[in-house]
Amino acid sequence: MSPDPSPAPVNPPRQHDYAPAARRLVSWVLVLGLLATAGYWAWHQSFMVRARTLWELGRMPAPTTLPVPVEGVAAGAVADTFGAPRGVDREHHGVDIFADRGVAVTSATRGVVASVRETGLGGRQVWVVGPGNERHYYAHMDDWTPGLAEGDVVGPGDRLGSVGDTGNARGTPPHLHYGIYTRAGPVDPLPRLRAHAPAPPGPAVAPR
Missing domain, CATH: 2.70.70.10 (Glucose Permease (Domain IIA))
Structure with missing residues (x-):
């Protein structure tokens, strides 16, 4: 009888390098954070007062009472x-x-x-x-x-x-x-x- 063949070499498990993906994730988080900060800053500036007021008015209910819009008239x-x-x-x-x-x-x-x-x-x-x-x-x-x-x-x-x-x-x-x-x-x-x-x-x- 022929001798048993040598066992096949066992490849070591591959090590996954997560560093590039982690760096990309951190970069996206930083970019999104900067955009959110810039948006928050812009939203509260005077040049956005019209857009901000229209947004607020759209969320408010219509008034049920109103003053007469002519001075001195009842x-x-x-x-x-x-x-x-x-x-x-x-x-x-x-x-x-x-x-x-x-x-x-x-x-x-x-x-x-x-x-x-x-x-x-x-x-x-x-x-x-x-x-x-x-x-x-x-x-x-x-x-x-x-x-x-x-x-x-x-x-x-x-x-x-x-x-x-x-x-x-x-x-x-x-x-x-x-x-x-x-x-x-x-x-x-x-x-x-x-x-x-x-x-x-x-x-x-x-x-x-």
Whole structure:
């Protein structure tokens, strides 16, 4: 009988070198960390205030109460004309707030100015994107606040312009047309204006 063949040599197990993969992982973590730091820094700078405010407004609920956006006018003085016919093919998609020419028109909400322009039926007008991404429409103004521009961030009570009769309101008593537009279309501002009005004082109670 032939002798048993010699056993096959046993190869030692291969040693995996994880160092390159670890270096790549550390490099990616450092890059991502630097990008996150830079993004955080940029997000909180003044040049990002418009984007930051729009992001915050989009996460906020739409307000259920609003101050009257004309200085010195009470909600009880505003007539309910939402949906009233205008001509033969239009409806009134807002409320008319009458006041003397030049009285201040103020923003009803915090928001970002989307447009400052003079065009069409609204004449001199301002559009402001407010909480819940609702668009607030201020029209027929006599003039705008000097320097007001698209992209400006405004707060409740900030002056946008003054009451007038521009656009198709020419020749009528000066007033502000104020409208609110949602993704579903226009909504009546008056219930919110009235809800914001302070409750009348209760009856006096005689001391006992």
